[in-house]
Amino acid sequence: MEYTEEILVERATNTKIHDVDFSNLAFGKIFSDHMFVCDYEGGKWQQPKIVPYQPFSLEPAAKIFHYGQSIFEGMKAYRDADGSVFLFRPMDNCKRMNISAKRLAMPEIPEDYFMNGLKELLKIEKDWIPTAEGSALYIRPFMFATGHGFHASPADTYKFVIAFAPSGPYFTGKVNVLIEEKYSRAANGGVGYAKAGGNYAGQFYPTHLAKERGYHQVIWTDDTTHEYIEEAGAMNIFVRINDTLLTVPTSERILDGVTRKSILKIAEDEGIAVEVRKIKVAELIEAAENGSLMELFGAGTAAVVSQISAFGYKGKDYKLPELKDTFGARLKKRITDIQTNKIEDPFGWRVKVC
Amino acid sequence: MEYTEEILVERATNTKIHDVDFSNLAFGKIFSDHMFVCDYEGGKWQQPKIVPYQPFSLEPAAKIFHYGQSIFEGMKAYRDADGSVFLFRPMDNCKRMNISAKRLAMPEIPEDYFMNGLKELLKIEKDWIPTAEGSALYIRPFMFATGHGFHASPADTYKFVIAFAPSGPYFTGKVNVLIEEKYSRAANGGVGYAKAGGNYAGQFYPTHLAKERGYHQVIWTDDTTHEYIEEAGAMNIFVRINDTLLTVPTSERILDGVTRKSILKIAEDEGIAVEVRKIKVAELIEAAENGSLMELFGAGTAAVVSQISAFGYKGKDYKLPELKDTFGARLKKRITDIQTNKIEDPFGWRVKVC
Numbered sequence: 186m187e188y189t190e191e192i193l194v195e196r197a198t199n200t201k202i203h204d205v206d207f208s209n210l211a212f213g214k215i216f217s218d219h220m221f222v223c224d225y226e227g228g229k230w231q232q233p234k235i236v237p238y239q240p241f242s243l244e245p246a247a248k249i250f251h252y253g254q255s256i257f258e259g260m261k262a263y264r265d266a267d268g269s270v271f272l273f274r275p276m277d278n279c280k281r282m283n284i285s286a287k288r289l290a291m292p293e294i295p296e297d298y299f300m301n302g303l304k305e306l307l308k309i310e311k312d313w314i315p316t317a318e319g320s321a322l323y324i325r326p327f328m329f330a331t332g333h334g335f336h337a338s339p340a341d342t343y344k345f346v347i348a349f350a351p352s353g354p355y356f357t358g359k360v361n362v363l364i365e366e367k368y369s370r371a372a373n374g375g376v377g378y379a380k381a382g383g384n385y386a387g388q389f390y391p392t393h394l395a396k397e398r399g400y401h402q403v404i405w406t407d408d409t410t411h412e413y414i415e416e417a418g419a420m421n422i423f424v425r426i427n428d429t430l431l432t433v434p435t436s437e438r439i440l441d442g443v444t445r446k447s448i449l450k451i452a453e454d455e456g457i458a459v460e461v462r463k464i465k466v467a468e469l470i471e472a473a474e475n476g477s478l479m480e481l482f483g484a485g486t487a488a489v490v491s492q493i494s495a496f497g498y499k500g501k502d503y504k505l506p507e508l509k510d511t512f513g514a515r516l517k518k519r520i521t522d523i524q525t526n527k528i529e530d531p532f533g534w535r536v537k538v539c
Numbered sequence: 540m541e542y543t544e545e546i547l548v549e550r551a552t553n554t555k556i557h558d559v560d561f562s563n564l565a566f567g568k569i570f571s572d573h574m575f576v577c578d579y580e581g582g583k584w585q586q587p588k589i590v591p592y593q594p595f596s597l598e599p600a601a602k603i604f605h606y607g608q609s610i611f612e613g614m615k616a617y618r619d620a621d622g623s624v625f626l627f628r629p630m631d632n633c634k635r636m637n638i639s640a641k642r643l644a645m646p647e648i649p650e651d652y653f654m655n656g657l658k659e660l661l662k663i664e665k666d667w668i669p670t671a672e673g674s675a676l677y678i679r680p681f682m683f684a685t686g687h688g689f690h691a692s693p694a695d696t697y698k699f700v701i702a703f704a705p706s707g708p709y710f711t712g713k714v715n716v717l718i719e720e721k722y723s724r725a726a727n728g729g730v731g732y733a734k735a736g737g738n739y740a741g742q743f744y745p746t747h748l749a750k751e752r753g754y755h756q757v758i759w760t761d762d763t764t765h766e767y768i769e770e771a772g773a774m775n776i777f778v779r780i781n782d783t784l785l786t787v788p789t790s791e792r793i794l795d796g797v798t799r800k801s802i803l804k805i806a807e808d809e810g811i812a813v814e815v816r817k818i819k820v821a822e823l824i825e826a827a828e829n830g831s832l833m834e835l836f837g838a839g840t841a842a843v844v845s846q847i848s849a850f851g852y853k854g855k856d857y858k859l860p861e862l863k864d865t866f867g868a869r870l871k872k873r874i875t876d877i878q879t880n881k882i883e884d885p886f887g888w889r890v891k892v893c
Contacts, residue, residue, distance in 0.1 A: 245593075252736050346599055372724070383737015
């Protein structure tokens with residue numbers, strides 16, 4: 186046992202790192218040697234710990250199994266050519282995690298528990314950060330209800346965890362999407378803006394149906410009219426019409442994505458015309474038909490930018506043009522170059538850990 | 540080890556039953572000695588087992604912690620004066636669990652696994668069924684994703700469990716509710732009709748806000764207009780205007796409650812005028828103001844019927860009359876008398892287990 190700042194550290198007796206093929210990583214399937222864990226009990230957060238990555242033991246009546254109190258974040262760490270370790274806008278994830286916590290009636294995490302836990306764990310696990318193009322150390326902060334009982338009410342105890350997964354690219358290749366006409370991911374006055382587990386479970390079946398029809402992902406539309414596009418799978422959505430980049434405003438139904446807002450800032454910095462406003466499916470169809478629809482892409486931490494090659498709507502398929510130079514690729518390159526310390530960061534987003 | 544039909548039974552070495560005060564039970568806080576467990580792996584359900592009630596060991600990356608794949612049912616078992624054990628419409632819960640499973644992209648449970656597991660577990664645990672007025676053995680079938688990985692996609696392994704909690708009444712006393720004007724529990728095209736964990740987590744915060752204002756529960760309204768009432772907390776809602784009993788139709792946003800449909804059937808059998816149709820908040824207010832609003836109650840397995848004494852809307856409170864004989868009490872008595880084998884069951888709902 187050792188202490189790093191106020192964190193109790195219990196080291197793994199063996200490392201699994203030599204079993205890992207870092208040149209051929211899948212996404213989120215291999216986990217590093219240690220994790221950060223902090224329990225919430227008796228109305229307060231207990232001793233923060235870094236311990237070997239290991240299973241949790243949970244009562245069958247633990248509320249996570251019954252009442253869906255679970256939230257998470259997705260982040261990445263990068264290592265540059267000198268071996269220095271960087272995070273990207275980590276405080277934004279911390280703040281959003283607490284926004285999610287509040288909506289799910291879970292305790293908020295003190296920012297220093299989140300940030301110190303993350304940084305100390307990164308220092309211990311820095312050899313786990315892959316450096317191959319398109320790879321990164323995927324970081325998963327998450328919290329769930331451990332308190333037990335069958336009464337439908339919030340738990341009295343919770344577990345906050347940060348775990349690491351050295352990962353390759355999330356998607357490979359271009360993506361063919363279906364604009365959803367029936368199913369929805371979020372209600373007005375619901376939890377769509379939170380990174381809550383239940384938001385994802387609800388997407389799997391409609392996505393499965395779309396896959397059966399030959400699509401990779403679903404473009405979510407508003408649940409009232411299905412006339413407005415909202416998100417692309419588990420990502421925010423961007424549309425390029427002629428040379429204007431469009432995205433929809435965040436709302437109680439739409440996640441305030443870190444990649445989304447970084448793209449908006451970079452686009453502005455690069456002089457790309459940007460509009461943040463509601464986007465009708467009809468506008469997308471019209472633009473596809475008159476040739477002004479240039480690009481469609483999803484934006485999120487896991488894939489950064491995921492270019493869409495075609496979309497289906499009401500039984501008809503629309504192909505996007507195959508451009509040589511896309512806004513998507515250009516914006517993705519600038520973000521990842523900033524993240525990996527290859528270029529200057531005029532926005533103050535990169536945080537050096539060690 | 541022993542086998543009961545095709546179920547492998549591992550008996551607990553000690554019983555906890557002598558530690559339990561059956562005359563003073565809370566709801567869902569004490570669990571019986573055994574549980575039924577069946578794992579789904581490699582595309583099929585594995586050996587069903589009855590084992591001692593004990594914690595589960597789960598990987599930190601298990602999808603239950605991240606992507607919300609969890610569903611459940613609520614049922615009860617009763618013991619009559621002769622010691623015979625009964626279930627109430629158990630196949631309805633089994634069928635609904637599979638409807639939930641499908642929507643959450645989880646594997647469906649074969650009906651015989653569900654029913655045999657439940658019955659064999661009940662035979663072993665029959666001494667755990669409380670017999671005091673208002674008490675019952677609460678039965679919690681549930682399923683969650685055990686497969687792990689940070690990719691946002693359905694798990695490849697699941698655990699189906701049935702656990703028992705000898706329980707006293709869910710609510711005590713009359714309930715003061717708030718008609719919700721901002722938050723919602725379900726989207727059109729969402730998962731509101733499923734008993735999915737995430738549906739409950741999303742209710743806790745709005746319910747907490749209502750509690751801060753002096754209410755016990757929230758009456759949910761449609762997420763598009765908030766003009767129509769939909770559910771009462773985690774229960775279906777019934778309204779009595781003059782001598783007509785009203786409830787809203789089930790939909791993709793509203794749970795098809797077993798108690799709800801039993802009440803409709805009994806009301807019809809007893810010659811009570813029933814209307815199943817959309818109910819506007821405005822209609823409720825008007826009826827409260829002109830004196831025709833007689834009763835408001837929630838209906839669900841846990842509480843059976845939960846009579847509402849007052850409701851708040853747009854800053855104003857409306858009191859329900861204090862009637863001597865309510866439809867709610869009368870319907871609750873008939874249901875519980877059928878459940879506990881005190882009266883004839885003309886509907887074929889009661890299932891004798893042993």
